[in-house]
Amino acid sequence: MHELGKMLLGFGLLLAVIGAAILLASRFGLPLGRLPGDISYKGKNVSFYFPSGTSILISIVLSAILYLLSRFRR
Numbered sequence: 001m002h003e004l005g006k007m008l009l010g011f012g013l014l015l016a017v018i019g020a021a022i023l024l025a026s027r028f029g030l031p032l033g034r035l036p037g038d039i040s041y042k043g044k045n046v047s048f049y050f051p052s053g054t055s056i057l058i059s060i061v062l063s064a065i066l067y068l069l070s071r072f073r074r
Contacts, residue, residue, distance in 0.1 A: 035053035
């Protein structure tokens with residue numbers, strides 16, 4: 001149980017850091033959520049938004065971070 005607690009605490013801290021980074025990015029004018037490739041449709045009674053460009057960018061950044069972390073753990 002001790003290892004599970006450490007892991008959950010680590011994931012919580014990671015989520016807090018990611019959230020803070022996203023908030024800082026919006027303050028500095030980074031257009032997260034408005035990148036090329038993001039799909040947005042507004043009809044008369046319906047609106048649809050899918051941030052595909054933003055999702056790809058976040059995926060690349062997280063993959064690089066996790067890759068570097070795994071290299072340092074060896």
